Amino acid sequence: MAHIAVVAGDGIGPEVVAQARKVLDAVVPGIEATEYDLGAARYHRTGEVLPDSVLDELANHDAILLGAVGDPTVPPGVLERGLLLKLRFAFDQYVNLRPSRLWPGVAGPLAAVKPGEVDLVVVREGTEGLYAGAGGALHRDTPAEVATEESLNTRHGVERVIRDAFARAARRERRKVTLVHKTNVLTHAGSLWARAFAAVAAEHPDVTTEYQHIDAAAMFLVTNPSRYDVVVTDNLFGDILTDIAAAVTGGIGLAASGCINPEGRYPSMFEPVHGSAPDIAGQGVADPVAAVLSAALLLDQLGHPDAAARVTAAVGTELAGRTPGAPLRTEEVGDRLAALSVA
Amino acid sequence: MAHIAVVAGDGIGPEVVAQARKVLDAVVPGIEATEYDLGAARYHRTGEVLPDSVLDELANHDAILLGAVGDPTVPPGVLERGLLLKLRFAFDQYVNLRPSRLWPGVAGPLAAVKPGEVDLVVVREGTEGLYAGAGGALHRDTPAEVATEESLNTRHGVERVIRDAFARAARRERRKVTLVHKTNVLTHAGSLWARAFAAVAAEHPDVTTEYQHIDAAAMFLVTNPSRYDVVVTDNLFGDILTDIAAAVTGGIGLAASGCINPEGRYPSMFEPVHGSAPDIAGQGVADPVAAVLSAALLLDQLGHPDAAARVTAAVGTELAGRTPGAPLRTEEVGDRLAALSVA
Numbered sequence: 001m002a003h004i005a006v007v008a009g010d011g012i013g014p015e016v017v018a019q020a021r022k023v024l025d026a027v028v029p030g031i032e033a034t035e036y037d038l039g040a041a042r043y044h045r046t047g048e049v050l051p052d053s054v055l056d057e058l059a060n061h062d063a064i065l066l067g068a069v070g071d072p073t074v075p076p077g078v079l080e081r082g083l084l085l086k087l088r089f090a091f092d093q094y095v096n097l098r099p100s101r102l103w104p105g106v107a108g109p110l111a112a113v114k115p116g117e118v119d120l121v122v123v124r125e126g127t128e129g130l131y132a133g134a135g136g137a138l139h140r141d142t143p144a145e146v147a148t149e150e151s152l153n154t155r156h157g158v159e160r161v162i163r164d165a166f167a168r169a170a171r172r173e174r175r176k177v178t179l180v181h182k183t184n185v186l187t188h189a190g191s192l193w194a195r196a197f198a199a200v201a202a203e204h205p206d207v208t209t210e211y212q213h214i215d216a217a218a219m220f221l222v223t224n225p226s227r228y229d230v231v232v233t234d235n236l237f238g239d240i241l242t243d244i245a246a247a248v249t250g251g252i253g254l255a256a257s258g259c260i261n262p263e264g265r266y267p268s269m270f271e272p273v274h275g276s277a278p279d280i281a282g283q284g285v286a287d288p289v290a291a292v293l294s295a296a297l298l299l300d301q302l303g304h305p306d307a308a309a310r311v312t313a314a315v316g317t318e319l320a321g322r323t324p325g326a327p328l329r330t331e332e333v334g335d336r337l338a339a340l341s342v343a
Numbered sequence: 344m345a346h347i348a349v350v351a352g353d354g355i356g357p358e359v360v361a362q363a364r365k366v367l368d369a370v371v372p373g374i375e376a377t378e379y380d381l382g383a384a385r386y387h388r389t390g391e392v393l394p395d396s397v398l399d400e401l402a403n404h405d406a407i408l409l410g411a412v413g414d415p416t417v418p419p420g421v422l423e424r425g426l427l428l429k430l431r432f433a434f435d436q437y438v439n440l441r442p443s444r445l446w447p448g449v450a451g452p453l454a455a456v457k458p459g460e461v462d463l464v465v466v467r468e469g470t471e472g473l474y475a476g477a478g479g480a481l482h483r484d485t486p487a488e489v490a491t492e493e494s495l496n497t498r499h500g501v502e503r504v505i506r507d508a509f510a511r512a513a514r515r516e517r518r519k520v521t522l523v524h525k526t527n528v529l530t531h532a533g534s535l536w537a538r539a540f541a542a543v544a545a546e547h548p549d550v551t552t553e554y555q556h557i558d559a560a561a562m563f564l565v566t567n568p569s570r571y572d573v574v575v576t577d578n579l580f581g582d583i584l585t586d587i588a589a590a591v592t593g594g595i596g597l598a599a600s601g602c603i604n605p606e607g608r609y610p611s612m613f614e615p616v617h618g619s620a621p622d623i624a625g626q627g628v629a630d631p632v633a634a635v636l637s638a639a640l641l642l643d644q645l646g647h648p649d650a651a652a653r654v655t656a657a658v659g660t661e662l663a664g665r666t667p668g669a670p671l672r673t674e675e676v677g678d679r680l681a682a683l684s685v686a
């Protein structure tokens with residue numbers, strides 16, 4: 001039986017993770033879970049962000065379920081780089097998977113877009129690009145200061161994530177992949193991405209392809225999000241596009257994500273896109289839907305696609321039954337989703 | 344009297360530029376204009392994109408008015424890099440100014456945002472960052488290929504554009520500047536931007552400031568664009584944010600831009616954000632509003648703020664009187680705007 005690590009984290013993290021686990025237990029009884037105390041609380045208590053020993057232990061799990069880490073009291077970047085990005089890189093989670101759906105019952109911000117019309121997934125590269133940490137500064141704090149950030153892109157890294165995107169597209173109804181980059185300005189990386197994309201596309205004559213510059217894609221996500229099926233892009237562009245996609249489908253409060261090592265050599269990590277929301281923590285009013293959808297991605301990755309589909313369908317039922325603006329109780333939503341998932 | 348260079352360009356470029364010149368002639372009679380034939384047509388005829396001799400001639404003008412360059416028949420990047428970016432860098436146009444307003448009469452895509460509620464300007468850095476052209480590739484076309492793109496940021500370059508943003512904010516009603524970057528990942532460049540921002544902010548106690556990561560800003564531009572007044576950001580983030588801002592305010596068809604060398608050591612360049620739109624070229628149906636608004640930015644830069652304000656007000660009247668979806672004639676709109684600008 002699978003053994004997952006649970007990092008409930010800070011703020012509303014523990015509240016929403018509890019519901020995700022409730023749902024997991026309901027649909028696939030017997031998944032073992034070990035809790036790891038990481039995040040702002042531990043950082044303040046011990047100064048530790050992610051001890052090597054914990055990293056080694058995490059490596060011995062089949063997957064990681066994460067709630068949310070962070071707090072305004074922690075200096076910016078400490079947990080982001082020391083924990084989230086560290087795990088993505090250490091566990092070679094090169095597929096950063098971010099589905100966006102405009103669910104029936106959810107009021108999106110776009111006047112012309114109806115629920116059900118948006119159903120896309122961004123396959124964001126997770127281990128390269130401007131996130132590589134290559135950069136530096138000279139003459140810091142003087143008028144002569146120069147600071148650099150380098151985007152590193154390898155054929156190895158680019159091709160494997162494009163391959164994953166095409167494989168996903170081939171399993172979807174519309175079978176379309178959009179490559180997003182900025183080939184007219186970032187000519188070296190852009191050319192590498194475009195050539196790798198063309199090579200993989202040639203192996204998938206059944207999949208439709210298109211290319212868009214990042215600025216155009218950001219615009220079309222607002223004016224016509226329905227046009228997208230699978231979007232593949234680099235680490236930074238994916239960071240930006242997925243927040244726009246979340247915005248047009250009702251906000252990051254509903255957005256799930258997976259940082260996936262598809263080969264399973266290392267554990268994949270699943271987490272809601274939202275943060276720890278300290279302002280509403282402890283009140284039992286956080287929406288657990290994003291955490292539950294992240295658990296569905298986890299189930300899919302662990303080889304339980306049917307259970308994943310049941311959980312996703314349960315979320316659909318839950319959201320369709322909501323009255324916009326009505327208050328919700330975290331626990332009750334979790335109970336309903338668990339019940340719906342096994343109904 | 345001022346002497347401007349006019350690059351009408353390709354597709355609908357000449358049609359919309361003709362209206363912009365009509366308006367210019369009406370509000371500030373006597374501006375001299377010399378036409379330069381640059382763009383796809385010239386490239387196909389002569390193979391030239393921007394000969395040095397033309398660059399030298401352009402340098403001797405007070406400003407450049409550009410319609411649109413480009414055509415699907417030109418290899419991607421040739422005109423973008425050889426003409427547009429070349430001019431931005433050669434003429435040190437470090438302020439890339441992009442105002443976005445949701446005009447009364449214009450149907451934006453956001454259900455909850457009313458006309459008049461969005462009035463922001465993005466001050467995008469125009470001469471540094473990932474646009475510097477620093478990058479390369481090794482082992483090209485082999486499985487070992489690595490491609491890099493480097494973002495170069497100097498205190499000189501960052502501080503001057505931030506200074507411009509604060510000066511603009513100080514002249515606006517809300518007096519607020521939002522810095523957008525990705526300081527939690529791009530730590531070296533992010534730190535430089537944040538420190539330069541703090542230093543300039545200290546000189547402007549009357550201006551409110553905030554910081555947002557690029558992903559959050561992209562999201563908030565969709566969920567709450569009214570919150571922005573002046574946004575200052577780097578070259579690539581500005582490219583993306585301005586297309587989102589255009590999208591939420593009715594599309595790039597209405598968006599104006601200026602590539603400005605504030606000191607006037609080199610000519611500034613003004614152009615609509617839209618492209619050459621070959622599909623509708625020659626039919627007299629292109630909307631000249633973006634070109635006319637760009638001409639208003641040109642007037643402001645040349646020291647005619649009153650004339651600029653009259654042109655902008657004329658656009659407001661024109662748009663308020665439109666019936667959404669009704670066909671328009673380029674010439675007629677130009678005539679109306681010229682008449683309204685002197686009324």
Ligand SMILES: CC(C)[C@H](C(=O)O)[C@@H](O)C(=O)O
Nearest residue numbers: 080081084085239527528558
């Ligand atoms: C927290 C931050 C480092 C992270 C990123 O930039 O990838 C976040 O924005 C995300 O999208 O998961």
Ligand SMILES: CC(C)[C@H](C(=O)O)[C@@H](O)C(=O)O
Nearest residue numbers: 184185215423424427428582
């Ligand atoms: C054409 C391209 C090089 C340009 C840019 O990236 O700056 C365009 O997108 C713009 O925003 O003016």
